[in-house]
Amino acid sequence: MTSTPESTPIRILIGCDTFSPDVNGAARFAERLAAGLVRRGHDVHVAAPSKKHKTVGAFRETIEGEQMTVHRIASWRWYPHDWLRFVLPWRARHYVKQILDQVKPDVIHIQSHIVIGRALAHEGAKRGIRIVATNHVMPENVLDFTLLPERAKRLFVRWGWYDADRVLRRAAAITTPTRRAADFLERNTYRRSVLPVSCGLRASDYTAIVGPREHNKLVFVGRVTLEKEIDVIIRALARLDADLNATLTIVGDGDQRKALEKLVAELGLTSRVHFTGRVSDEELRGHLTDAAVFVIASIAELQSIATMEAMASGLPIVAADAMALPHLVHHGENGYLFQAGNDRELADALTKVLTADPAEYERMQHESLTAVQAHDIDRTLDTFESLYRGTPVA
Template sequence: MSTTDRQAPLRILQGCDTFSPDVNGAARFAERLSAGLVQRGHDVHVVAPSKRHSQHGSFVETIEGEQMTVHRWASWRWYPHDWLRFVLPWRARGYARTLLDRVRPDVIHIQSHIVIGRALAIEGAKRGIRIVATNHVMPENVLDFTLLPEKAKRLFVRWGWNAADRVLRLASAVTTPTRRAADFLERNTHRRGVRPVSCGLRASDYTADLTPRTANTLVFVGRVTLEKEIDVILRAIPRLDADLDVHFTVVGDGDQRKHLEKLAADLGISDRVEFTGRVSDAELRAHLTSASVFTIASIAELQSIATMEAMASGLPIVAANAMALPHLVHDGENGYLFQAGNDRELASCITRVLRQTPEEYLRMQRASLEAVTVHDIDRTLDTFEELYRGEADAR
């Protein structure tokens, strides 16, 4: 039994600007972390936007199979985005004051510095509550939904990082999923000592099929949005040899779906591309298990839980050589990296995987399974328990 297992349970308040039913990496991380902490006996409270404007209050919700208290703050839909909701900033501070005086948490863990996280950090710091912050946000990723002109976008990015700086300086510890993401955060703020802590997953929840494939299927899992650059994958498919008979499954939904469906039609590959829309966890895992290659062209991943899920499913990975993806994909071992945006190079990498002998393909599968072990969720939980108690500071 570890030292943290023998200590008294904590009352932990998670501040999330995105949470269930949203589907994205930050929400999934907060859900898994919260559920894992409940399993370890902690009293977990989550602050999240309401599912609809009329909803405001505290509710017992089942998240990742575990019951916890979720405090839903009244929020409004951001219509340029397909699902994003936000709490009115001038109300968030009042909500935070009331909640903190009632819940009295031992520690606050904010998952962003935007509205909910900002309000909880400011009011928590006033009360001397320990604050841990995890950054999942790049202001650059929000630009597609701002409807701002180019000059205003540059000012928005500068303002966004300055706002992050002001909030993160209130935290006793700041984490982000990878070393590269930590370096990126330190370059854009005055914060130093940012700790890379993997989002983590439980690999045993996924099934790897190590038998030879009878069909060639590419799969992508994630939000169907602009920064994921799914169009690059679509443009690569016509470049593949016809005898490979490659099909492509896009698991997820988003504002770019209709545009990408039209692009597939224009490229003449509609009969080989499937857009599943939103699916259940069981369906998602089945798509991963049955695929041949996981392909991701995104240029804005701070870690990519979807890529880790594919690795836990025993898939070779073909990924853009951008942001944190090289932390997961070791070129020539469990997959290949291609220059971001280069559909010709992407097609070449896919071909290299699909032309392998069964023995070489199996070697890549096993390499993915081995590489994902360091991202076990229990390691992540151990680290955050230490951060919550201040034990990592002492060391």
């Protein structure tokens, strides 16, 4: 695609292997990106798996309050996982060719290199369409959804990064949500000059009540899956001084819920741990506003939109010192970091927040509110508009 004036609308095709109604960071980013681009006057199309096997075709859908065309591709449920659906790789190119013939996009923005993104990168490159790629996937994380033995898993990871490189080399620009994620990608592939671009959010969508809380409510938001290590949070809760009367609300759902409910019962915490299951955006924001501290023990975050949402809600954060979380949580400033998997250290960090004097607690709140401003969605949209047009990124 040749450069176009900044005022000219762009026809953008966003390729996603996970999208609404899925609930995960990659899907949420793609939804906010697409909606933000529509608000700026661009012609946005999305290629994504079907909601059901027979739900195939182009549909006008409302995403994040904006109307756009979503091209649903026939997909099948992956039964070891609670919601994951996949498009048959050998059929993806067939569908993608049809979509490209219909849409004729100026630019393709793929959100992964797995199936739909791979097909779009291959067919788009053949047609000379500019390709921008964002990587949300580590092969290591995909292993949680497989039943492979350990030796096969190691081979899969090596092959996964090699395969990612083969797809990403077709892109004119590659982004990841954080600098650490970009470094990780560059270490494992031959790609260089990977650009960190925050997933972004609009802080004004969240309500922050500055000041100490009457109740010591801990909150976690995210998929209830292995890599989130929610069991570490539950074990840390059991270590807290009973006089703190701390509770934990787990906002989200996933394949580990039954195992975690069993752990809660074994530790005698049934009255102090609440599983909400899937909730609306309004309910999610309410849980964040009402909490005293946000806690996340995940070891696989390439950014963590949930942590940014908690920061926008004015919460101190206690997070594992793993992957991209230290980019959001500055130890001793807007919260504390703890050694991943160490529930004793997590309990100590939570105690510091819950027993902080009012002035110190409010200081951490203000630090979160200040830090999240760097992740404003308009900065993200500005950057991607420049990448789509092939103009220098500010």
